[in-house]
Amino acid sequence: MIGIDSDHDYDPVWVKCRELRVAPSFHNGARSILLRNSPSNFCFNHIGHFASAGHAVAKTLFFGGVTRRFPDLNFAFLEGGVGWACMLYADLIGHWEKRNRQAIEATNPNKLDLAALLGYAQKYGRDAVVEAVRRGEGLEGDSNSKLTGGLEDLD
Numbered sequence: 492m493i494g495i496d497s498d499h500d501y502d503p504v505w506v507k508c509r510e511l512r513v514a515p516s517f518h519n520g521a522r523s524i525l526l527r528n529s530p531s532n533f534c535f536n537h538i539g540h541f542a543s544a545g546h547a548v549a550k551t552l553f554f555g556g557v558t559r560r561f562p563d564l565n566f567a568f569l570e571g572g573v574g575w576a577c578m579l580y581a582d583l584i585g586h587w588e589k590r591n592r593q594a595i596e597a598t599n600p601n602k603l604d605l606a607a608l609l610g611y612a613q614k615y616g617r618d619a620v621v622e623a624v625r626r627g628e629g630l631e632g633d634s635n636s637k638l639t640g641g642l643e644d645l646d
Contacts, residue, residue, distance in 0.1 A: 493548065495555035505561045516567035519544045545571035546579055553583065 493501050508515050518541075527543070529535040545568035552558055552566065568576070588594070605624075612624045 493551060493555075493557075495551045497555070501557070502560065505557060505564055509561060509564050514565040514567050516569060517545060517548050518569040519548065541569070541571035542575040543571075546575040549576065549579055 493499075505515070527536045527540050549566070549568065558564075605627075609621070609624050612621045616624075
């Protein structure tokens with residue numbers, strides 16, 4: 492991908508596009524991948540492939556930080572319509588609302604009411620679950636960075 496987990500640094504390309512006032516344009520398909528790999532039906536493979544590819548490229552540009560590093564750079568996605576972009580936009584906002592720093596803090600293990608957890612385990616769980624809660628399994632020693640792949644700052 493060009494924005495996230497790439498072996499290549501595309502920032503010089505984005506810098507040059509910005510300098511030349513050129514909007515990087517994407518006209519790529521997603522045939523032969525995922526659910527578009529029928530060996531016998533072109534239409535099955537073709538329908539939705541530009542939208543799917545545009546969705547993947549836009550998502551990787553966003554999560555790869557390209558749009559943050561180059562906020563004045565516009566991008567064009569050809570032949571995919573706009574439905575995928577509306578869905579992606581709604582998904583990004585929805586994930587941010589549920590998983591931003593403040594929302595994640597609400598799930599901080601230090602805020603866990605262990606007595607209530609044990610009560611729920613005793614009421615609804617199997618004996619093995621009750622014993623695991625009593626032993627504190629999975630509750631302590633999990634630092635924030637361990638739970639996020641070593642990243643301390645998620646924003």
